[in-house]
Amino acid sequence: MSRRLALALATAAVLVLGACSSGDDSSGGFASGGGGGAPLSCPVPVGPMAIAVGGRANEPEPGLPGAVQQAAITVVSGAADQKVQPKFTVVSVDGRPTVAGSDTYRTDAGNAIAAQDDQNAFLSGLGDAISQxxxxxxxxxxxxxxxxxxxxxxxxxxxxxxxxxxxxxxxxPLDFRTEGLLAAPVQDVVSSLRDANALPSLNGATVVLAGIGDVAEPQGPLDTSQRASLVALWRGIAEAGGASCVAVVDEPRSGDAPSDVPPVSTVALPPPPTITPGRSTALPDDGSVGFRPDTAEFRDENAARGVLGPFADFVKQGPTHRLALTGTTARAGSPASQVDLSTRRAEAVKGLLVSLGAAADRITTKGVGSQFPGYVNDVGPGGRQLPGPAATNRKVIVDPTA
Structure with a gap:
């Protein structure tokens, strides 16, 4: 397997830079006796396995987390018992994904020791191919x-x-350079991909997501809320694509990106909101201070408290310190429903500020729906809502005065 798969990679002009790990490990980065790491939350069927991984810019060097190694070991070790010959495929993640190599695991070993040797050789080739x-x-x-x-x-x-x-x-159609897309509700992004006939076909497959949100320079790191949003989005895409079960591997990936690879644009990550007297601040509809779709309920009230603490402190610093809160929405539903929702969201922010000790009589609220300066068109062809722009339009604007 390793000879053929490595050959397929070589003919695709892949640069050979070494194995997955250093030392005398003969299994190409696969841990001896098991992959280590926390067990997957999904069963791993003894059947075909495809691994999509990128030796690309803005990503740590390619390799497999321990839980993924264990999944591959499970498939290979169960093949003889179930009398199957599972096919393994490696897909390269770049601007034009391709099958970098594939092979089928077979063994005619007559005893357990020989069978283990065949398994180790196969997994070694897989690990080497991915590292290259x-x-x-x-x-x-x-x-x-x-x-x-x-x-x-x-x-x-x-x-x-x-x-x-x-x-x-x-x-x-999933370009996170689009402002607001990272903060867009999962259901909005999934609906947009479904409308574009762009959901992956994962009919009945177990899907394993690893390294989501783990980056390398020059891509800026994601905070906890941003990573959680990204994980939820890819989970939602996999489920909408028909996955039977989705497992998320929390084992972090780290290290530098490969050198001498084509560039990948960095994704701009919005900084956390800060308060400056006399300057408007938008509280974005993201995981830290955003709301559940079509409601005035915070996605994570504890995270929102952390963001809004400095705003409450500002009000408490003096009797002339005031906040004016203006809620805005995407252009969805009637104008009246937009105003109602944006008003309730502004009131929810006020309620949390008051619970943090801010004086209620020094905070005013109003909702304007989608009628506000700076509105970004969030309606595409056929009246379909555009997830990124729509998320950008959902916010509560804070105007502090001292």
């Missing part, structure tokens, strides 16, 4: 790679699709 993977095309089409991996495991037996990537795709 290098992007060939600029940018990162993570959605396209997931789609290609899903196609690679279709067959008579259930399969496993593994995505090892930061998840920060930079290719349409």
């Amino acid at each position: 993977l290098r992007a060939q095309t600029p940018e990162a089409d993570t959605l396209g790679a997931l789609t290609l991996a899903g196609r690679s495991v279709q067959g008579s037996r259930p399969g496993t699709v593994v995505l090892v990537d930061s998840g920060l795709s930079t290719v349409a």
